Amino acid sequence: MADFVFLFPGQGSQSKGMLDAFDGIDIVARTLEEASDALGFDMAALIRDDADDKLGQTQFTQPALLTASTAMLRLWQEQGGPAPVQVAGHSLGEYSALVAAGVIAFSDAVKLVSFRGKAMTEAVPAGVGSMAAILGLADDVIGDLCSTVSDSEHKVWAANYNCPGQLVVAGHASAVERLIVAAKEAGAKRALPLAVSAPSHTPLMQSAADQMAQRLQDVAFNTPACPVWGNANATTETNVDNIRAALVAQLVSPVRWTETVQQLSNAGVSKAVEMGPGKVLAGLVKRIDRNMVVGPAFGPDKIESSIALMNAD
Missing domain, CATH: 3.30.70.250 (Malonyl-CoA ACP transacylase, ACP-binding)
Structure with missing residues (x-):
């Protein structure tokens, strides 16, 4: 089995019904219930129906995407899928990557990104x-x-x-x-x-970054099970204090995704799984390094085929 990474998508990959293919799967249902308990609203209904058009609102988009990615991750693990050597996430996806690496508990992470979404929305008045x-x-x-x-x-x-x-x-x-x-x-x-x-990843997000810096101090962080790539510096971190600082810096710094994928490729990583809905990251990776193969995870059949792909020599 070749070394591979999990890649977690960020805002823009969400869609109404993005977990419909997983209907009836217990581990997915339990993940949705855990998110609902943490946030105080019905996450399954939001993702399935989006009756109030909230899925496009940042404070709902972010926990919904993190929940979808975590549900797919948990099914991957339940199916006996191999563990990646490293994890990376695009913008919001960095939080999903931290959940995958065992740094942040899922219930804490969904509350964190909900707070993050609100702070980002409030940082710059609408229209500015x-x-x-x-x-x-x-x-x-x-x-x-x-x-x-x-x-x-x-x-x-x-x-x-x-x-x-x-x-x-x-x-x-x-x-x-x-x-x-x-x-x-x-x-x-x-x-x-x-x-x-919201003009994300710019100095205009400084007030949101300041709020997140305080909020992150109240959340337990564990040493990661594998290296986690940070968006702001395009390097891996294993020290929890540095990981907290990287999450704050991420809000006011550009996402260095091209550089991250290039460094993975240079290190000999030739396979990845896009652990989330859609295939936005697969498209980006193809334009950065055509030799890197990215398997999907947005359906049980996709997870099954990607497990086989990652296990292959």
């Missing part, structure tokens, strides 16, 4: 901030454009280094609008605003 995806330009070109279009009061920054040719920017709405125009003029294939109001 925005995010945009820029496709087809080099990272350094976009970085220069961010500096060019920013002024003393309205700024835009690189927020997610997702893969070569795909970078998400965030900041003040007016600066993001200027960046979109500048990117198109510079030859971007696409430059489009995202349906997200």
Whole structure:
């Protein structure tokens, strides 16, 4: 069996009914019940029906995604799936990775990310901030454009280094609008605003980071069972104090996903499992390293096939 990693997706991978394929599976139902008990609302109904259109609201999206990823992880373990050598998560997914590594108890993690979502929403008033995806330009070109279009009061920054040719920017709405125009003029294939109001992974999230720094001190952290990659520094951590600090830094620093996957590949990791709904990360990994194989986990049959893939030589 070759070394492999679990990759956990972040916000944007959620969808109504994202656990429908697991209906009737006891370990999944128990995970949903545990999340409901921790948060005081029916997590199963939110994910299955989303009757109140809350799944797109950050404070609900984040615990819902973490719950879905953890449910899939637990079924993987129940089915006898092998343990990864390392774990990594994209943005919010870093919390799912910490659950997988045994650093944070699941019940604590869902409460943490619910708090995180609220803090992020409150950090910047609605309409003040925005995010945009820029496709087809080099990272350094976009970085220069961010500096060019920013002024003393309205700024835009690189927020997610997702893969070569795909970078998400965030900041003040007016600066993001200027960046979109500048990117198109510079030859971007696409430059489009995202349906997200909170300018994540920028200095505008400082108040949320300050709140999380305090909140994290009240949560028990354990030494990880395997190395966990941090988004902010694209390195692995095993020290719990450093992991706490990395979660705070993550809110105001860009997600260095391209670099993380490149380092995994350079270390000889050739297989991964996207432990969550959808296949967003599989698509990003394919553009970073075509030789890395990513197995899915968004259905019992997918988990079965990915277990076989990870066990194969």
